[in-house]
Amino acid sequence: MKGLTKFAALGTAIALLAAGAIAQPPGLAGLVWLDDNLEFDLNAGNLVTSGALTTTISLGNPNPICITKSPNSLDVSLDLAALTGINGLPIIQLTGTAVSPTQVRWSTGPVDINYCLRAQDSGLPVDILIKRITGASLLVDLTLLNQPYFSQVCNDTFYVRGDETGGNQQNFVGLELYAFCLESPLTRITATVRDLDYVIHTGPIPEPASILALGSGLVSLVALHRRKR
Numbered sequence: 001m002k003g004l005t006k007f008a009a010l011g012t013a014i015a016l017l018a019a020g021a022i023a024q025p026p027g028l029a030g031l032v033w034l035d036d037n038l039e040f041d042l043n044a045g046n047l048v049t050s051g052a053l054t055t056t057i058s059l060g061n062p063n064p065i066c067i068t069k070s071p072n073s074l075d076v077s078l079d080l081a082a083l084t085g086i087n088g089l090p091i092i093q094l095t096g097t098a099v100s101p102t103q104v105r106w107s108t109g110p111v112d113i114n115y116c117l118r119a120q121d122s123g124l125p126v127d128i129l130i131k132r133i134t135g136a137s138l139l140v141d142l143t144l145l146n147q148p149y150f151s152q153v154c155n156d157t158f159y160v161r162g163d164e165t166g167g168n169q170q171n172f173v174g175l176e177l178y179a180f181c182l183e184s185p186l187t188r189i190t191a192t193v194r195d196l197d198y199v200i201h202t203g204p205i206p207e208p209a210s211i212l213a214l215g216s217g218l219v220s221l222v223a224l225h226r227r228k229r
Contacts, residue, residue: 024072027101028142031160031203036071038202039064039151039158040083045198049191052179053126059193066154069096074104080113086122088115092133099139104162105170106138116181128189129181134174140200141165149201160203164196171196 025033032038045059065083069076074096080089090113094106111133119127140162148157164171177189 025074025098025101028144028160028203029074029098029101029104032096032104032142032162033074033098034071035158035202035204036069037154037156038067038069038076038200039154040067041199043197043199045193045196047191047193049177049189051189052187053124053189064151064153066151074098074106076106086117089113094136094138102142103165104140104142108133108136110134126179127181129178129183131176131178131183134176136173137170139164139166139170151201158201158203159205160201162200162202164198168194
């Protein structure tokens with residue numbers, strides 16, 4: 001019986017290792033998967049609203065922020081307060097998906113916020129209730145950098161750059177808002193963050209064994225990168 005128990009335990013361990021290997025995406029998406037943080041730099045974007053308040057507000061070009069994530073995962077924790085400069089907003093989770101070896105999408109379904117943004121803090125003519133995020137998507141094309149990028153905000157060195165791709169269909173944040181912080185059909189505002197222009201940096205150079213696990217295409221890219229150095 002002891003022998004059978006040990007055999008079963010060994011089989012379980014092998015299954016878990018195999019599951020982990022399958023979960024690790026190939027290519028550059030695998031480097032993003034390995035890291036524990038990333039720099040997000042928003043260059044431009046607009047908040048477009050309709051309903052009780054119709055306007056377009058430029059998001060400007062805020063300072064980059066460092067977004068934390070668990071290693072061996074594409075999911076990230078996004079601090080909305082740090083991203084927007086609005087104290088009191090929560091940290092939300094974005095689910096990461098490797099669309100291809102060179103593309104990653106981060107997305108979320110509805111997320112309740114329930115935060116009353118005062119007019120004096122936003123520059124808007126009235127108080128606004130941020131009721132919920134109705135959905136969000138960010139899609140990036142990944143490239144391996146010829147020279148590593150040092151992020152001051154993350155205090156880390158990265159080897160992968162991600163640029164937004166897919167336009168407004170793939171890069172947006174939907175919002176349900178209410179004027180005067182009062183929920184009513186008359187005060188409802190439908191809003192979308194769109195026209196996004198952003199860059200991310202992340203990804204370590206892994207050990208040779210990890211490179212092999214990520215696929216032969218990445219092996220070639222890393223070899224070329226090292227020859228250029």
